[in-house]
Amino acid sequence: MAVICALGSSVLLLTACANADTARSSVAEAAQTESPTGSPTGSPTSTASPPLTEDQAERKALIPMAKVTWDKAADTAVKEVPEGKLVDLELKRVSDEATASPGTPSPNTPAPAPSEGAAEWEAKVAAEDGTVHRIDVDAVTGEVFRTQIEPDQDADDKRELADQLREATQTPHQAVKVATDKTKGTVTSVELDENDDQKLLWSVDVVSTDDWNKTTVDVDAKNGKILREHVDRD
Template sequence: MLTKRDDSTSECALPVARCVGLICVATAAGALLTGCGRADDNAAGATAVQAAELAPMSPSASAPTSASASMSMSMPPSASASGGNLARDQAERKALLEKVKVGYGDALSAAVAKVSASKLVSIELKGGSKGPRWEAEVATADGTAHTVRVDAVTGKADQAQAETEQDNDDRAKLADRLKKATVTAQQAAQTATDKTKGTVTALELQGTHGGTPEWSVDVVTNGDWKKTTFGIDAVNRKITREHVDQD
């Protein structure tokens, strides 16, 4: 006996399989298109980034500003303050002299007033933690020397201190030097500043090999703060030497 075959399952199965296949193909195609779209977007983004990197920076960009700030910070303080670079010695002289209120002349008078009948042997402006001061050496006619410190701001002079390291020979030589020197410290300073305008920062009566005493005078010029040292004959007041310290 023959049994009738039910083909409904087969007939339905085939279309379903075909539908599933078509859906898969469509999905794959969609994914491909989406992938292509993303690739295009990525390519476009990369192109935009490259264009931005290659484009010239605008004037308002931050890089030049940062560079300018860096250059400004690297400039030496002395260059911005004075319009030019100063050597260390020049900067120190400038800083010291800007604090001084009492010049060498007043300091000299205050120093010799501390020792009766004395004359100036040397005076020099110095700095320190307590402020600027004049360190002076004065001596009597017999060559006995004393040191006196004078405040370069107030003009107050400390008590004179006798020189403890002098022997008889030292006193005799100093007495002879003072006797021969007919040019005063003030006259020597005037001769030096007539040649170079500036501030006297040191004076010293020195001996020479020829036996004629000589004044050594330091003058600092304002503006460049260089020091010029003069040799002034202590008898005829002539300039014997002149040296400019370039530092």
């Protein structure tokens, strides 16, 4: 009986030891497969990019459609007006108004209009006396498909604009270089404007194709210095 009891005790002891070893092994394996924060190692969690806003999504869709750069479109538009100077240029989608029959005053359609929703450069070019002409340039082919004198321009408006263009010693090309040296990206708009302090400036929009944010850089139209820089993350 003593022998039998001794054997039984040994078996129980061995079983308990084996169970303890198994438990320790499981704990060790779990520790090796978990990071200090409790997440498994070897499978890093990826951070999803935030969704694009409506404006960012529109820039992402529109900009790749344009095969003609801003400077080519500007040069094309200016050639349509004798002694013309660029006042405004913007990359946008062709509206139903642009594809409709020409309106007044002095409309001209030298080439067929692109389909509605296609990319175009809409330019405003001033003649020497300040009369503004709207020039629509196909952003894919580079062809002018509509020209028209802007309506409702009185003598005072024309004279004021002509004076501003004479004061703007910095060209739009020079202003864009200043802006893009500061902020890398695709130029989508250039406009002659005045700020709240009545400073004459070129407002240049530059879009980053990394995050599709738009940065507006205001460049002094007389000395080429940056007056303001604003990032639109909407």
